[in-house]
Amino acid sequence: MSEMATNKPAAALERRPGTFRAALKRDLLLAFRNRRDLVNPLVFFLMVATLFPLGVSPEPAFLAELAPGLVWVAALLATLLSMDSLFRADFEDGTLEQALLSPQPLMLVVLARVTAHWVMTGLPLTLMAPLLGLMLFLPAEGMPGLMLSLLLGTPTLSLIGAIGAALTVGLRKGGMLISLLVLPLYIPVLIFGSGAVQAAVTGLPLAGYLALLGAMLALGLVLAPLAIAAALRISVSG
């Protein structure tokens, strides 16, 4: 007994920094092996930009005016689309249970999961955004605003969405519920995100918008992992 029980807390402290890295590595590996699922949000993103001019008007001046909001709405919906599956597979194969039973802080595991999700959706969306901007005749001055606002905004979208995903993971059909839970919280990000692009196009200073987006991201980084961890415990407990 004594051999088993000794040094446990000390050992736990020792290896703690490795948890986040190991969890992130595993989540990225999983995402990479299931990469076909990840194409969905990107295709959705591209489809909006392709179909919108066909459906409304191909007039460059008109599209240029709509482009900031349109790209942002498309990015937001693409993120939302990918949210439902965030914890579902882990829940079904029991690895989520194992993560909940780990003595390591669940927040780190959860943060790794969200980071991996962002790397596989938010980051590609941000990198693809200039292409969409081009397709929608967004003036070149708007591009830095578009990229920067998406770079700061999409991680916030992933973090908020993960709270909804964690709350609904125990339900058979949580997809609709996630949207209802999460959309109200997405609205500020959308407003300041597309506001930043508008400002960039009209030559107004960007800093204020970006500072607000950054503040939302900082708040999300600190609070969302707590909320996600608590929500997962409740969902799995049911």
Place this chain on the structure above:
Amino acid sequence: MGEALLKVEKLFCERDDRILFDGLSFEVHAGEVLQIEGQNGSGKTTLLRILSGLSRNFDGEIYWRGESLAGVMHDYRASLLYFGHQPGVKATLTPEENLNWYAALHPDIDAAGIGEALERVGLAGYEDVPCHNLSAGQHRRVSLARLYLSRAPLWILDEPFTAIDKKGVAEKEQLILSHAARGGAAILTTHHELTMTGLRRINLDHRAGTS
């Protein structure tokens, strides 16, 4: 017999308006193997989920080494190995990657022992094969390899022998016995006839009214 590792007092659990157990009290001491028996639906898995701290859908008290579970949750998780209804193995990862991840979550596990553990569950040569290419039994063996790695004193095993062949079951029984002999304790459910000696049994049937 020494101090009780785990002590359960007046446990009550209701599910879908059906009382699964009421006033369930027992102790698990170091060196003991406890088998939870009962028919399908008698609440075995529910009980194990409650004991593991996953489910909080119960009334009553659980003590770990004499202290209320809620207060020592971190210690408890570090001292627990839980083998759930779902084996907790990612199908797209290889056995080695699965166990590496588990080792990262449990700091007392030495990742260097993973290769040996896989060999002992008969998965030598399968280290780099994605788990979806393995058979159902091999899939569960990946998860059972944790038994060879873990130094946790309390094992909670929910149907660990499902889809495992006879030889494998005998080996795992030996492993559980030697774990108990080292001063550990195990709580398990199974529909296999266990041959191990010194097994204590709790039957949930008359509590649940399923018999």
